[in-house]
Amino acid sequence: MAAINREQVAHLAQLAHIEMSDDELDRMANELAVIVDSVKSVSEAAGADVPATSHPIPLTNVMREDVVGHVLTAEEALSGAPDSADGRFKVPAILEES
Amino acid sequence: MSTDTIVSFEEAMEKYDPVLGFEVHVELNTKTKMFSSAPNVFGDQPNSNVNEVCLGLPGVLPVVNRKAVESSILIGLALNCKIAPHCTFARKQYFYPDTPKNFQTSQYEDPICYDGWIDIELADGTVFRVEIERAHMEEDAGKLTHMGGATGRIQGADFSLVDYNRSGVPLVEIVTKPIEGAGSRAPELAKAYVAAIREIVKNLGVSDARMERGNVRCDANVSLRPYGREKFGTRTETKNVNSLRAVENAVRFEIQRHAAVLDSGVAITQETRHWHEDTKSTTSGRPKSDADDYRYFPEPDLVPIVTTAEWVEELRSRLPEPPAERRKRLQADWGYTDLEFRDVVNAGLMDEIEETVAAGATAAAARKWWMGEIARRAKLADVDPAALGVTPAVVVEIERLIASGAINDKLARKVLDGVLDGEGTPAEVVEKRGLAVVSDDGALQAAIDEALAAQPDVAEKIRGGKVQAVGAIVGGVMKVTRGQADAGRVRELILATLGVEG
Incomplete structure (x- = not known):
């Protein structure tokens, strides 16, 4: 597995619209590289015959009934948005000018 | 582009x-x-x-x-x-x-x-x-x-x-x-x-x-x-x-x-x-x-x-009859031709007709009303026939009123108007609008005498054996009674009045 480099972190940050400084990019690239290495050692330990684990506890069928519960108002929903218009989230142009 | x-x-x-x-x-x-x-x-x-x-x-x-x-x-x-x-x-x-x-x-x-x-x-x-x-x-x-x-x-x-x-x-x-x-x-x-x-x-x-x-x-x-x-x-x-x-x-x-x-x-x-x-x-x-x-990876949450x-x-036991099978069964039950049935399906009226038949109407009558008067009015109102406001019960009641002789087809259309105008059930509309067929022979006889007097030449033709000319007199009577007469009974009475065998 290739280590995570700074460029990849910068690309992800851009996709996720997370503003990151140069220092933060350096630090995050290092931290993610450590995580990737840790995952790699798990992958080495688990053979092809071991299915991917999604949960350490053997729980199944955790479900709720189809009953309306907690709802936010539109104002509350938009309160954390960087920008909004017409009661909706406003996002930058999705496609670059071509 | x-x-x-x-x-x-x-x-x-x-x-x-x-x-x-x-x-x-x-x-x-x-x-x-x-x-x-x-x-x-x-x-x-x-x-x-x-x-x-x-x-x-x-x-x-x-x-x-x-x-x-x-x-x-x-x-x-x-x-x-x-x-x-x-x-x-x-x-x-x-x-x-x-x-x-x-x-x-x-x-x-x-x-x-x-x-x-x-x-x-x-x-x-x-x-x-x-x-x-x-x-x-x-x-x-x-x-x-x-x-x-x-x-x-x-x-x-x-x-x-x-x-x-x-x-x-x-x-x-x-x-x-x-x-x-x-x-x-x-x-x-x-x-x-x-x-x-x-x-x-x-x-x-x-x-x-x-x-x-x-x-x-x-x-x-x-x-x-x-x-x-x-x-x-x-x-x-x-x-x-x-x-x-x-x-x-x-x-x-x-x-x-x-x-x-x-x-x-x-x-x-x-x-x-x-x-x-x-x-x-x-x-x-x-x-x-x-x-x-x-x-992709397994959702950890x-x-x-x-x-x-x-x-x-348990879920399988809740499955309704598959639509294709239901269509085949209904068409066979109702005896519609392929074309008749397809028109019903395309008009979105299969459920309505099924309910109407279940409520007691014949399949032919159900089709006649839903695909005829109701569909026509729905088209004028630019809504789906099923959404016009006529229920299967209304169709069944109108059919009963016709079968009992209380109203005829022409009056039934007026009854439908009344129902759509919110005047109540078909029987109530008949009552309120005074739409019942005139079945009192005395009242009909007066109208027939009047119509015969108005068209003496036609009356003469009928007496002479041209029985088909009776339609003109029936028409006159229906006009006078504003469509509220039983046309069959009127015909009988006219012929009896003129002493002609139908």
């Missing part, structure tokens, strides 16, 4: 064998969303049916909607699928503003329903079996509106607005296996397949199944290969084709476009295409490439779903 060269459909069919594949997304009509208790309601104020889960805020935990799982299993059973005893959810990762958490919760390697089939009957009765690869559970995305730019399309937009009310609405994605051998029936089969899926989910009651609202959306895959070759050609996927007619047209167009590209010796680019209703054509979307690596045989069988 570039215009693609196409060849005629017939020309394309001479050289190439089309292979189809469909992904149909069905929005379930649960009260709440797939993984949160926020309401699943169409058309509300933007962002008013959301909570932290639908907005993908950090730290939230999704919880599966049991009803949505059951609806998914019902769809699988109706499509003759196997139901997985054990299945999981997975994260499908991509960055796009309609999906605020940057992944769609879906199923990947172990869909809840798999290996099914459905028989599709084409207009001429040809039955075509479509095999179902899988039907899996997932969630819908928010709705984007592209602002600025000339067309409202994403190209050239200055910014986009997002409404997350649809975010998290339960979806079942039904994926077919490659459909081979449809030949020139491919566009027709495409339409019939989507129509059948829509009908099935509506009949199950698990979706509102309104295509104009996006409850049923189709991605149509098309590829061509020279006849006799086993290997499939390169396919294109036309996204979000949202009416039955558009499905048929989009498949036809892609066949014609592929054929032109292949004829010119160029390879088909594997890509998504967008259907445009205005130009009845598709344009290139984005090429499928390594950008399509969704990096949702535990697996285990379906016991008991649960599945």
